[in-house]
Amino acid sequence: MSSHQIDTLTQALARLPGLGPRSARRAVLHLMKKRQSTLDPLLAALQAVAENLSTCSSCGNVDTSDPCAICTDTRRDDRLLCVVEEVADLWALDRSRLFPGRFHVLGGRLSALEGVRPEDLAIDSLIARVAAGGIDEVVLAMNATLEGQTTAHYLAERLETFPVRLTQLAHGLPVGGELDYLDEGTLSQALRLRRPVA
């Protein structure tokens, strides 16, 4: 049914997260049938991003400019720095629009299993940013996983000599979480970190 070029496009789309071979095929058909409203805009948007794609040399975010839009946003608070594992985490936190400061992307987490050592992550540049001064608080926003928390502890040790407040994200029940459906780890942590009723 389909030419080599269509197969190539289907395979390229199927490589995206969230799309399998079947949905990629539906997407290709959609693109081909509604060229003006879907294929042409997607092609133009991809080209624009491909031309300008860059990794921010300051924070590690991927954007179409370097420094990125967050690092150049003058409304943000320079004294607040949030450290995350991945760019996806930065985007997730930034979407909530709850954090008014800057970010720093490590590019991963320490992992003995996967052989990820401190020198494989953007830790030296983090230390340099903190050492340069002007930062009051560093939020260690690692994932609530064993490796994420190991990384947070390591960073806390590396940063304790600097005059900054080190904080971490709260752990406990997620919003809407029902005790009956939550895993034991979350329950045990929620219990251990319980607070007095205000």
Add this chain to the structure above:
Amino acid sequence: MSSHQIDTLTQALARLPGLGPRSARRAVLHLMKKRQSTLDPLLAALQAVAENLSTCSSCGNVDTSDPCAICTDTRRDDRLLCVVEEVADLWALDRSRLFPGRFHVLGGRLSALEGVRPEDLAIDSLIARVAAGGIDEVVLAMNATLEGQTTAHYLAERLETFPVRLTQLAHGLPVGGELDYLDEGTLSQALRLRRPVA
């Protein structure tokens, strides 16, 4: 977090079937982080398809050549013609590799509700193909919906003057179908169309 260009790309991707705003964002991040293995191939594949995209003037399939790969495939049987509603149906049937003949895409189905009349569909070109001769059997492979079956009946009337065998897809229990979970319509049809045990 994201520039105007990234937003535009996210919106273009979110317009594809199977991708929502959230998965489009993940896809964009994936594209930007793994440029060489994802963004560049996707861009090249889209460009190739965009350059060559065409609708087959014979059967109505969308492909990167006109006539399409199916119409030019010399291994196919010219005497067998399968009529479908949409290009998606053609692709679905062709994927199964069970039909060795040619196709004809109507581009929709008759619908009083949506105001789709015979002249809105590729029916004249179908009649012309059959009238040209060389076809032994026309398979009316409409969807098993009210409108699909109405369209099949209409086509059967239009084609009955030609010396071709008119057939339709079998209706009944789908493979793996359990009576307890099937709708009444399917059950009633499966009962009505019951066959002697071979």
